[in-house]
Amino acid sequence: DGGITQSPKYLFRKEGQNVTLSCEQNLNHDAMYWYRQDPGQGLRLIYYSQIVNDFQKGDIAEGYSVSREKKESFPLTVTSAQKNPTAFYLCASTPGGAGTEAFFGQGTRLTVV
Amino acid sequence: GQQVMQIPQYQHVQEGEDFTTYCNSSTTLSNIQWYKQRPGGHPVFLIQLVKSGEVKKQKRLTFQFGEAKKNSSLHITATQTTDVGTYFCAGPATDSWGKFQFGAGTQVVVTP
Numbered sequence: 001d002g003g004i005t006q007s008p009k010y011l012f013r014k015e016g017q018n019v020t021l022s023c024e025q026n027l028n029h030d031a032m033y034w035y036r037q038d039p040g041q042g043l044r045l046i047y048y049s050q051i052v053n054d055f056q057k058g059d060i061a062e063g064y065s066v067s068r069e070k071k072e073s074f075p076l077t078v079t080s081a082q083k084n085p086t087a088f089y090l091c092a093s094t095p096g097g098a099g100t101e102a103f104f105g106q107g108t109r110l111t112v113v
Numbered sequence: 114g115q116q117v118m119q120i121p122q123y124q125h126v127q128e129g130e131d132f133t134t135y136c137n138s139s140t141t142l143s144n145i146q147w148y149k150q151r152p153g154g155h156p157v158f159l160i161q162l163v164k165s166g167e168v169k170k171q172k173r174l175t176f177q178f179g180e181a182k183k184n185s186s187l188h189i190t191a192t193q194t195t196d197v198g199t200y201f202c203a204g205p206a207t208d209s210w211g212k213f214q215f216g217a218g219t220q221v222v223v224t225p
Binding site for chain 2: 031033041043048090092099101105106107
């Protein structure tokens with residue numbers, strides 16, 4: 001089945017450590033996105049990529065980094081520079097940018113301990 | 114900058130009642146999408162509206178795109194407990210191609 005997979009579902013991190021969240025899609029979509037969601041809040045865009053080897057900062061990119069070496073994969077690294085990383089992280093993909101339906105992964109819940 | 118606002122932020126509904134949630138953009142949108150996120154889940158695409166004044170129905174859900182393409186509404190009739198969740202609207206951002214501008218969502222709670 002085609003879809004978008006995020007792993008792990010739950011992640012615990014000690015303060016000061018970097019952590020990488022995985023996002024893989026087999027939908028052959030060009031565009032991929034990372035969002036952060038805090039309890040009771042909307043979706044805030046971290047980074048997005050329209051094509052392999054290219055990505056753009058979203059509204060809250062500070063303390064995060066991404067790579068897009070393969071069309072299928074768009075990993076997000078939460079660095080120690082991110083001051084408040086505890087949140088629900090959602091990855092999404094679309095076949096053709098913002099004018100087309102977005103497919104979301106199941107999300108990764110990151111907790112800093 | 115472009116803003117997409119949703120009202121109300123919270124909606125408490127008695128089972129069987131109707132309600133409407135609204136989405137307003139500060140700029141004209143080429144299209145608007147609606148998503149539903151169940152508690153603990155991820156957003157799932159519901160529908161996309163493209164034409165001015167467009168109305169689409171999905172069973173008890175009615176979606177409308179305003180004539181000026183700056184606002185949209187979602188009306189749910191005879192609310193059921195399965196309607197619980199947060200409903201988001203989203204449109205293409207005007208400052209960056211390929212970027213979505215999501216509203217903050219309307220969180221719906223249904224009382225049996």
